[in-house]
Amino acid sequence: MSDRADIAIIGAGAFGTALACVVARRGQRVDLVGRNKQKIADIEASRLHPFLPRDAPLPAGVSATADPACLQTASIVLFAVPSQALRETARDYRTRIADDAALVICAKGIEQESGRFLSDVLHREIPGHDVAALSGPGFAADIVRRLPTAMTIACSSPDQAAMLSQRLSGETFRLYSSTDVAGVQIGGALKNVMAIACGVVEGRGLGESARAALIARGLAELGRFAAAHGGRPQTVAGLSGLGDLVLTATSHQSRNMRFGVALGQGEAPQNLLAPGKPLAEGAYTARIAAQMADSENIVMPITQAVAAILDGALSIDGAIEALMNRPLTTEID
Amino acid sequence: MSDRADIAIIGAGAFGTALACVVARRGQRVDLVGRNKQKIADIEASRLHPFLPRDAPLPAGVSATADPACLQTASIVLFAVPSQALRETARDYRTRIADDAALVICAKGIEQESGRFLSDVLHREIPGHDVAALSGPGFAADIVRRLPTAMTIACSSPDQAAMLSQRLSGETFRLYSSTDVAGVQIGGALKNVMAIACGVVEGRGLGESARAALIARGLAELGRFAAAHGGRPQTVAGLSGLGDLVLTATSHQSRNMRFGVALGQGEAPQNLLAPGKPLAEGAYTARIAAQMADSENIVMPITQAVAAILDGALSIDGAIEALMNRPLTTEID
Numbered sequence: 001m002s003d004r005a006d007i008a009i010i011g012a013g014a015f016g017t018a019l020a021c022v023v024a025r026r027g028q029r030v031d032l033v034g035r036n037k038q039k040i041a042d043i044e045a046s047r048l049h050p051f052l053p054r055d056a057p058l059p060a061g062v063s064a065t066a067d068p069a070c071l072q073t074a075s076i077v078l079f080a081v082p083s084q085a086l087r088e089t090a091r092d093y094r095t096r097i098a099d100d101a102a103l104v105i106c107a108k109g110i111e112q113e114s115g116r117f118l119s120d121v122l123h124r125e126i127p128g129h130d131v132a133a134l135s136g137p138g139f140a141a142d143i144v145r146r147l148p149t150a151m152t153i154a155c156s157s158p159d160q161a162a163m164l165s166q167r168l169s170g171e172t173f174r175l176y177s178s179t180d181v182a183g184v185q186i187g188g189a190l191k192n193v194m195a196i197a198c199g200v201v202e203g204r205g206l207g208e209s210a211r212a213a214l215i216a217r218g219l220a221e222l223g224r225f226a227a228a229h230g231g232r233p234q235t236v237a238g239l240s241g242l243g244d245l246v247l248t249a250t251s252h253q254s255r256n257m258r259f260g261v262a263l264g265q266g267e268a269p270q271n272l273l274a275p276g277k278p279l280a281e282g283a284y285t286a287r288i289a290a291q292m293a294d295s296e297n298i299v300m301p302i303t304q305a306v307a308a309i310l311d312g313a314l315s316i317d318g319a320i321e322a323l324m325n326r327p328l329t330t331e332i333d
Numbered sequence: 334m335s336d337r338a339d340i341a342i343i344g345a346g347a348f349g350t351a352l353a354c355v356v357a358r359r360g361q362r363v364d365l366v367g368r369n370k371q372k373i374a375d376i377e378a379s380r381l382h383p384f385l386p387r388d389a390p391l392p393a394g395v396s397a398t399a400d401p402a403c404l405q406t407a408s409i410v411l412f413a414v415p416s417q418a419l420r421e422t423a424r425d426y427r428t429r430i431a432d433d434a435a436l437v438i439c440a441k442g443i444e445q446e447s448g449r450f451l452s453d454v455l456h457r458e459i460p461g462h463d464v465a466a467l468s469g470p471g472f473a474a475d476i477v478r479r480l481p482t483a484m485t486i487a488c489s490s491p492d493q494a495a496m497l498s499q500r501l502s503g504e505t506f507r508l509y510s511s512t513d514v515a516g517v518q519i520g521g522a523l524k525n526v527m528a529i530a531c532g533v534v535e536g537r538g539l540g541e542s543a544r545a546a547l548i549a550r551g552l553a554e555l556g557r558f559a560a561a562h563g564g565r566p567q568t569v570a571g572l573s574g575l576g577d578l579v580l581t582a583t584s585h586q587s588r589n590m591r592f593g594v595a596l597g598q599g600e601a602p603q604n605l606l607a608p609g610k611p612l613a614e615g616a617y618t619a620r621i622a623a624q625m626a627d628s629e630n631i632v633m634p635i636t637q638a639v640a641a642i643l644d645g646a647l648s649i650d651g652a653i654e655a656l657m658n659r660p661l662t663t664e665i666d
Contacts, residue, residue, distance in 0.1 A: 208470075
């Protein structure tokens, strides 16, 4: 084990910490960098994270630190921060990052203010680096507990994607490589919209057949959106879009799903979106994606229905009726 | 409403009866043809089916009958019988069916004895007809209760597929048309294998992330199998493969899922496969598909793991280890 860590993870949340465990279990040193000094000191001293299982302490190879100086030696820097915090985090740390470091985004979403994909945000804030996106179905607790997990890591350079897959995979944590950075990000972001729709179906008591059909037809929308933005429909039918959607839409651990269930049970959208309420990322993504679908003529009836419900322009029953009464069509067009 | 029914459904099980309700609710007459005279007489008299909700009686347009003479006037004949009974049913009724009738298969599976797709079976037993396949996520009870449901109907002729979609769709039952008869059948048959695998994951306590990854990677196998058999990978990522898999793999109503859960909990395969035990279609499909994958060089590690577990050639933990230790690869190859 070398003295200095070659891998750094910015963001000591549950997911970033779980990734640090995977990397360290393979005998690699990893720095887990956070801003909150007290929280970081607690993690470093206790070898435990407040949101992760207590029976799986951090391996010795993980150093939790609030000192960004450690970033200098890292050839791989992962950003495991919420999507809306990515730009600010990049600005805070960019002078500390080595010129040839590969950057990896672990967040899922679209920047609300700009409507940009997170890889664009990072390219703009820290130019000149390879930027990869890591996404897919992986609960941090499952990863830490060594339950089998698979995700996708995408980078425009196939060699770089393969290298990252090798360096970041673990015994029970398998990373598939891809060159479709757009598709992987679209899968990760737009599945939140479909998770809200699945929540509505559940909250309104529409049945398991309806939910399954919604996931399949939602996936068709993700595929069309990906194709229109330089991504591949097959990518969103993989771990990042479909796999993550299945995980989100069948688990009540998801905030987007719970948001949809509340809507389906009759809660008013404006109450759910009031300031101070927990953020459902998909609510923002729905609006941005619906606007993009409108202006780019992408057929996305479910996304547009979710956006219309959130804006109060359509009732849930009205949305269902509209979806069922669309002209009959081919499955793939 | 014309005097004679133009649509006939052979097989008065829950699904066939649910379809009859959809068709009759739109003002079309439909004959529901079964062999068991007492059961058919009970359905006709009570307007209820023993496996369907009692608050949704059969509409007046449905005639349940054991007399195959009614088939003569039907321009659309649906076969809603179990896949292993299709050949015999076709032989029993073929002389009664009009020469220009379109035939629709509602069963999902591969004929065990021959390893053939059901459309092949029907083409051989009743030559000279258009054969369509109807598949996707639709519980009969959900359909009868008018909950939103969507499925796919595939026929090699796009006009015929569109006609069938128009004739058989209902207000809350939406049929998407497709020309990919192979893909739709492969989706319907192979999803049962993945449902067993998902059951194993659940029975063994491997977590929700593992199940989601399995569904995504299983879908990649279905896509490769479809491509090798003249189908389209996009089709199995639609209602018939993916949608149906999501429904099956997240619901304990599925026999295949329950079979997998029992395996995962340590039940011996030979006990579960003993004569007299309820049939898990996917157990047979797994073996046939694994053999085909072997001889045709299709990469299907999950299908082969399920087949090896059923044959006692691999333990569940051995299968998981083998799946996780495969060389790291790209997501789409």
